Amino acid sequence: MDKLASLLHMTPAIFWMVVKVVIVFSAVMLLASVWTWVERRGSAMIQDRIGPNRAAIFGKIRIIGLAQLLADGIKFFFKEDLVPEEANKGLFWLAPFLAFVPALIGFAVIPFGKDFTSGGVTYHLSVLDPGNGMGLLYPLAIGGMAVYGVLLAAWSSNNKWSILGGMRASAAMVSYEIGMSLAVVTIFMTTGGYDPAEVIKAQGHLPWAWNIVHQPFGFIVFFTCMFAETNRLPFDFAEGESEIVAGFNTEYGSMKFSLLALAEYSHLMTASALVATLYFGGWQVPFVQNPAVMLSVASFLLKMLFFAWVFVWIRWTLPRFRYDQLMHLGWKVMLPLSMANLVFHAWRMSQGH
């Protein structure tokens, strides 16, 4: 690795950083695009349909519908990139990136495997090494940034349906952020630190020591809020065909729309990684004291993909909420519940548990 780094005129530390960045973000983007396929085929199976299985490479290789991804990508690239006459052009261009980037970079602090030592140097399997001072506050802050993408996309389109969708979505995201943060604060409190590596280490390798067992209500609140945060059903208020056309991305087409769609799925991936890290022991392998690095990575991936699948699964199970029901649930149920959770665990800690 050192040799390769010197060949590229980089210090080994920077080289390792670049490798991590490339691997993590390309993997998340790949998973996000594959998840559009999972969503379509999975929903088809849940609803007794077949789903996309026709697209084929060279008219032959169908690979159970995965060629659809390629076809969609090519189609999006060659679509006309239309900008509405009355739109705020600069913001209209900026919005998809503002939606996509926060969704992706939230992943940066999450450790996706056990750290290992090679040649006297410890390598951490997360883009930002632990002890960077941001810890899990970073994905929460970045998650707050995601509101801007949706709201700017809506505002700059200069379309009343877009703005209605954007306003609804941003209201939902902002109000659910509080309940979610309180649930996470409870974890910080019981862990005694807000670094994801610490959170994972504190949970240990035994499944009954994971946070899901200690804080089931915290988990319910956090997971529910994640649906509102990622703007997915049953809380997808940014869109709504029956009410506001396509919501915040009504005016978007071509690759810009594709970016907005990808942003949703990257957000989903980041959210499920967060759930796995906070409540299900991150890369810890159940009942294995000191797992091999690859095993820990596989364990983390498995947990993350499971929760990503739960996102899809719930989307095709539950009907949408009404807006007032959403607000009711957010402010009158989720917030008190996470508050009670916080107070209960504070009391428990004061009793010396």
Added chain:
Amino acid sequence: MGVVVKKVELGWLDRTYVWPVMKGMSITFQHFIRNLFTSTAKRYTIQYPEMKKEIPAGYRGLHELKRFEDGAIKCVACFMCQEACPARCISIEAEEFSDLNITQGFEEKRPARFSIDMLRCIYCGMCEEACPKDAIWLRNDYEVAAYDRLSMKFGKWDLMNTYAEADGKDRISQDTTPTVPRRTIVM
């Protein structure tokens, strides 16, 4: 008229919302698993070009002009179908044909042209009912499509040869005029 709407009383378990959600998820998961382990051929969807729906008996599809064993057309150009057709898509031109080399001689009528405009046809089956000779039938075939309007105008030979090979008969393209009167063959 007043209708009394029964209000459903939810138990505490249902009001938590978590338990009903899990019940719903188990239902969707059952569907998912069931479909995951059934081959696509056995699912409800009929994947059209490869699989085709079983057509019920009495289906009214593409027309066929029936032939006798020797290949001659059954139609006697009586114009009954043309009159019966509500869409007026059938047009017939009649002609006489004869074989006067035989001592007795005979003369019969047959269509010189028989065309159906498939774009106008509504597949009602009235022609089939009107025909006194059982010469026009509606088949099961429903894939009547073409790239231009002209090729949707089916002529006599098109109608006589619609999927003829499936019947085991050879395709024909000219009148095989019988050398003896038809009735002697039939009897």
